[in-house]
Amino acid sequence: MDERKRDSMVAYLRRRMAEVGIELDDLAAAIAEDQVRQKTARYRSATGETWSGDGEMPQWLKQAISAGQSMDHFAVALASQSVPETRSKVDWREDPFAGSRLAAAPTSHRDL
Structure with missing residues (x-):
């Protein structure tokens, strides 16, 4: 994401948070709670x-x-x-087959 889009998104989120009455401390507490919940999963x-x-x-x-x-x-x-850990990260957001049966093909078929 380029910096202009990022700045625009940050401004939008700050404006919406102000409209609803969400403080940064509330957001930080919610994120911390989610992290604790994920660790106990x-x-x-x-x-x-x-x-x-x-x-x-x-x-x-x-x-x-x-x-x-x-x-x-x-x-x-x-x-x-x-x-x-050495495996490279794959960005599946642009893959039209992500989540479909085509993406779940056996490994031997993908290498062809």
């Missing part, structure tokens, strides 16, 4: 939904398990270990 979906393992299992996890997926697949500790 034991399971995370591909869309970022989390579950600590306490209480009733969330619907997204129930559906994944009933579709044949293992709970271990969603474990936060396993997810962080499965991706090597």
Whole structure:
């Protein structure tokens, strides 16, 4: 994002925060709360939904398990270990097939 777009977005967000009455301290507290909640998450979906393992299992996890997926697949500790740190980051925002069955093709087919 270029600097002009960034500055425009920051100005817009500040104006909207002032209109609604949100202070920077409120925003910082909300971000800190989200970070604590994410650290305590034991399971995370591909869309970022989390579950600590306490209480009733969330619907997204129930559906994944009933579709044949293992709970271990969603474990936060396993997810962080499965991706090597040297792997380059991929920007999927411009990929027209991201999230589709075409993007989930086996690795051997992608290399052709």
